[in-house]
Ligand SMILES: Cc1cc2nc3c(=O)[nH]c(=O)nc-3n(C[C@H](O)[C@H](O)[C@H](O)COP(=O)(O)OP(=O)(O)OC[C@H]3O[C@@H](n4cnc5c(N)ncnc54)[C@H](O)[C@@H]3O)c2cc1C
Ligand code: SF4
């Protein structure tokens with residue numbers, strides 16, 4: 001198939017960016033979306049032009065490195081699918097495709113489609129863990145955890161930290177990402193000691209980083225490639241309220 | 250050079266306890282005076298950096314990713330082994346040790362493997378305490394599954410995302426230490442060289458991938474946990490950015506590279522669909538429990554699978570290995586698939602594929618049972634290929650998956666360069682010539698959480714190190730070299746992209762040094778690889794060095810692969826035997842099984858760098874087996 005791509009080009013964090021148009025021919029339906037861009041890039045290099053910078057690594061939908069907005073939708077049109085797992089059979093001959101980076105104040109563009117998601121790491125640093133030093137642990141089976149709770153924790157822990165939820169949110173809120181971590185650790189007995197301070201500290205850091213507030217648009221859940229449920233946001237709000245009344249460490 | 254493994258004296262079962270009991274310690278108040286560089290934040294690196302910081306050392310961690318959580322470890326699916334014996338099915342530390350030694354075809358060091366089996370149980374405890382959501386039974390206790398190469402059920406897992414959950418656990422521990430100011434994390438930094446001062450590893454040269462700035466970072470010890478080199482084959486199941494640069498540069502600075510030819514090929518991956526293919530995707534081995542593998546009997550049969558009658562199909566694994574059938578071990582199954590395709594009987598558009606057919610299982614058990622067992626794998630397959638495996642047989646083909654070779658290390662996980670420690674897939678230590686499933690995650694975390702915290706302290710307490718700074722002539726020279734390399738690469742302005750060189754190298758490696766090797770092919774590869782280094786005359790890298798430049802990143806990695814591939818071929822050529830993942834066609838039994846030669850090759854081959862294009866020097870570490878009997882692996 002032949003396609004017309006409109007791709008965001010921006011040479012660096014402080015440069016002005018704009019959409020540039022590229023025609024690509026003979027795209028195989030079996031290619032992944034990123035392979036289609038690989039082929040375009042090899043072409044550009046051949047012509048002495050600067051290839052399009054985009055982030056990726058595992059190409060299996062698990063590392064969370066890839067991410068771009070395709071025709072207005074983070075990770076593209078297929079539900080619960082990262083862009084690295086999106087294949088060209090989703091598109092048809094003659095399609096025009098708009099490709100842009102995640103847009104959010106807390107995710108500055110570094111080049112073309114690559115953004116800096118360091119803000120996610122900094123949220124994690126304020127409380128996204130259980131404080132246990134190596135060597136302190138008791139036998140793994142001394143603490144039975146019901147399958148329901150373990151599965152619930154796993155549902156939240158499946159987050160890959162890609163940032164699509166932020167890109168989808170009209171307020172650029174990082175609520176789903178943060179709530180997934182709070183929900184994962186809060187579902188487990190090991191996570192109880194620090195439960196309320198964790199929610200408090202992580203939510204505060206979200207503000208510091210410049211993410212917006214959550215006003216219940218639920219776009220995040222729709223965009224999330226791992227299907228993280230917005231119920232975790234409600235849970236985090238309860239933990240947060242508890243921490244306000246309980247005081248902060 | 251004599252290779253001293255520094256294995257403690259005494260019986261195998263007591264070595265590690267004894268070692269720890271007599272280890273010299275660093276005074277707690279002094280620990281913060283020691284600076285440690287950890288390169289890599291995968292399972293091995295993140296667990297090491299976090300634990301060393303907890304102990305009080307001053308840690309700087311480096312990764313080329315934008316976040317420590319993205320390391321390749323995240324992609325591991327199946328699980329992690331530990332000798333917990335929760336199932337009461339006869340597991341023990343000795344059994345895990347024995348399975349690992351045997352699975353590695355008797356080419357690993359006993360003492361290291363025994364310690365690995367010993368600490369495996371603590372790993373599970375630590376991960377549970379961190380909140381890793383392992384699968385549980387209804388009673389609330391940890392669940393296990395079985396994995397290849399073992400007769401006990403000792404594999405712990407978190408759905409199909411075990412690597413992700415273990416890495417997130419280690420990453421969280423690391424984030425905690427970063428938040429506490431005990432670890433300085435350098436994201437988007439790529440190590441380009443090792444700095445050796447007075448014979449000791451004292452720092453690294455690193456390139457900031459956003460600004461392009463190249464600078465030196467100095468320390469009292471350097472820990473490399475930089476993963477494997479499977480991407481030398483271009484196509485593999487590894488993440489796209491995995492590369493050999495860190496370990497290969499250390500090799501060029503004097504560290505010996507051990508057993509580089511030992512690579513693991515996984516039989517069940519989704520075949521290549523076109524020449525644009527960028528990587529290969531693993532399909533879990535468990536599918537072989539219910540799928541039957543076949544190819545058409547006739548060469549060049551292009552009929553769709555449902556039109557090929559039963560009598561015209563060759564279920565070659567069932568035919569050749571009647572007792573193991575479709576569950577033959579990884580290396581056997583991989584080679585048999587290659588044979589069928591080389592014979593012109595492969596399927597799919599490229600002819601490089603075999604069918605994995607669930608039709609019988611579906612008619613026997615019903616679609617629901619199959620969906621329950623493999624539903625998510627079937628979905629993934631359909632997402633990638635666009636074919637529905639419930640109605641059309643899957644097509645699979647072997648792919649490079651893991652590299653057992655790595656930098657040579659002693660019992661302390663220290664290389665022959667004092668102060669340079671190597672952990673995880675980057676070292677050669679525990680898997681011999683073949684790794685068992687679910688053992689790489691175990692090894693990475695064992696090295697990081699439970700071995701290096703002790704052995705590094707022993708190194709520091711054992712002798713005083715002079716202070717060094719970035720002004721040391723060795724540091725300045727290494728930075729200058731790296732800068733010049735970048736400059737040179739950018740100035741060539743030739744005709745071919747780094748990817749085109751990488752693909753060509755990968756094709757040579759796959760053909761000549763892949764699933765099966767022979768003297769003729771390896772010799773040919775040893776002339777073709779040096780020719781490919783026309784890279785240095787004909788590569789084109791657009792853009793500059795002072796910006797985020799992915800072509801440059803790739804170019805720098807490919808340049809190292811173009812030297813490293815040669816080292817692999819030298820190793821494969823010298824090892825005149827077949828063992829584990831190293832199959833030399835000249836050395837096989839009548840039924841096509843690997844034929845080891847214990848009289849001549851029962852050693853680890855550790856290679857010393859002697860210059861680009863010049864044959865490396867071989868050093869041997871003899872492997873002594875005092876606790877197991879060398880035996881021939883048999884699958885019939
Ligand atoms: C698809 C797949 C499935 C697997 N499934 C399993 C399984 O079920 N069970 C199992 O036990 N094993 C499995 N494995 C193997 C296992 O995942 C790996 O061997 C293991 O995770 C390697 O961990 P590591 O910490 O050594 O390295 P990695 O996780 O590869 O980490 C390497 C780190 O080093 C950094 N790095 C590398 N070079 C540089 C440089 N020059 N400068 C800066 N940073 C650098 C990277 O950024 C990264 O942080 C699987 C492998 C694959 C490919
Ligand atoms: S919650 Fe979903 S969309 Fe947001 S970072 Fe996690 S995986 Fe990505």
Ligand code: FES
Nearest residue numbers: 057059064066084
């Ligand atoms: S590249 Fe890893 S999730 Fe897409």
